[in-house]
Amino acid sequence: MGTEMPFLVLALPTLAFIILALVPQLRRSGKPAAYLVIISSAASLWAAVKLLVNQLSLGDEVQSEFLIRWLPNGGDSLTDVGWLIDGTSAPMLVVVGLVALCVQVYSLGYLDEESPEGLGRYFTWHALFVFSMQSLVLAPNLLQLFMGWELVGLCSYLLIGFWWQKPEAARASVKAFWVTKAADGGLLLGLIILMGATGGTGWNPEGISSGTLNAITLLLFVGVMGKSAQMPLHIWLPDAMQGPTPVSALLHAATMVAAGVFLIVRGWPLFEVSSLTLSVMLWVGCITAFCAAVFALLQDDVKKMLAFSTCSQLGYMIAALGAGGMAAGYFHLTTHAFFKALLFLGAGSLIHAVGTNSMSKMGGLAKKMPFTFVLFTMGSLALAGIFPFAGFYSKDLVLETLEHGHHTIPLVLAMGGVVVTATYVGKSLTLIFFGSNNSPDAHPHEGPITMLVPMALLGSLTLGAGFLLLKPFQSLLGNDDAVFHFTTLGYIGLGLAVLGLAVGNWVAKGGSVKALKPMGDFILSSPLDRLYVTIWRRVLLAGGKGMAWVDRYLVDGAMNALGWLFVILGNKAKTIQTSRVDNYATTVVAGAAAICLSSIVLWTLFVGAV
């Protein structure tokens, strides 16, 4: 296939963004702007699907590579920009395009009461996001990936703060920006070391010593921890739920936070041979998977629960990658994108209907919202890892990878995570859909058709992605490790999940929810935040003040002293300016005479007599 399709994938959202940015009348008109963005996303998705279909026949070969030299420097150039379409980027393109389209259509219904100006702004950022994320996915080297990475970070900031009039939303957006930017410092440093070591920004580890390689990948992983909300840098993700729910579905569940995992998959040749980084990833991933699941169990706010659940699931992906299972991690990313986006859209549907985020204030919604009930339950069961939903397949692959590498303690943590995950899933299902309704809105109802169709589409993927997509996935990645066995481990995982669901049901019915609430509030009040703030104030700001003192009194002081010295000398020297022309003339004559005399004397001394 030529260059048209990849170009279309990138150019259509860009075009929509530029039009909306330059034509305020269209942007402020609301709905037409939304239609423009949705059409561009749909066309972009169509191009992405064609690319994926073509890629399926090629396996893991490179389908299309297009490079333009960037910042040329003599015969050499700093890097290339362009795109690389192979078995790694093609599936991600479709995942991003599909979820983005679903979320945009859903937003039409969800943000129905938004002002036209607000709606236009919202969809403008969405167009920018699709372009940024796709250019991240298509990046042929780490530098372009980094540029896309920062752009999606910007979109995240803008969309979390969409309701900037709310102080919490404004603070959450700034917090998300700061935390991810701090982590990106590591990514940037790793990139610079990589450029220094290889002279390029590709992911070929040839010629790098193993120590340097470990340093590079560890620094890159710091950036991944920020973006993919791994402990202890997960603190921004629960706050990010201040954004509109569809934004949480697209950015903070399905695609943007998975960019970190995608970076590792893309840079796999580098990570594969860095054993130290792999073990760090394994442990960080497993600990996050377990602890974030426990935090999710403690939450009463449905979105905060899903946010911690996203941290936890990203932990599974990172752990699988750390154990060497690239295909397993990537596959879990894909299935998670579908079922978590579905869960968030379902949660948005519930919030839209009852007007509260609190699960204990919902209840009995199964009969009133049967459509949302079925779809939300499907997503939940996929999250818990119940057969035959997509989550079961991918989670089983992760567990098998851990077992295959004989990582006993991480495996136990991951298994524990499965139980806790199923527990909070069971708890939330019971609280939301059964029992009695305590919501402020007594007559909950289903949303409009624009909200239901995207959910149905994601629901069908949640059901089918597991057994339909695994086989093509292996051929795309050229990776046979991820063969689905359905061994004893699969039954154990399934058993644990069912056990967890039962426990969750018991927790919800037994009234233990109230007992959990203080602990959940404690997690949200985030002792970790205060620790970071303390470090910031006590260490960084104090150090900065010290540096400022040195700058002001030593560096500037020396400069000022020099300046004053010359002011004093100048004041002395200016007394010879008398404004008397005859004085000046006398000085000139005296000078000329002195020069003549001294030349005569010198001539006599060194050359001979006059």
Added chain:
Amino acid sequence: MAGLEMWLYLSALLFAIGLYGVITRRSAVALLLSIELMVNAVNINFAAFGWSRGDYTGQMIALFAVALTVAEVAVGLAILIQLSRTHKSTELNVATELK
């Protein structure tokens, strides 16, 4: 026919008179006249040396120098007119603003 020395003595005399005038006189007009004397002393030197060497280079340079002096005097007179307009005097001691 007078020798080269005669011209050089004349030139030195003119130069010394001009120098004396530059140092002692306060009037801007006298200053300009003194400077002219000094310049022409130099011109005499050029012409005299050229004549004694038997080529025209020195006299050519003297001609160029005269042309340049005209331009210089024009600037000098313009300053002088401004001075007399602003200070109602051509005494140099009154102009102290640029001190």
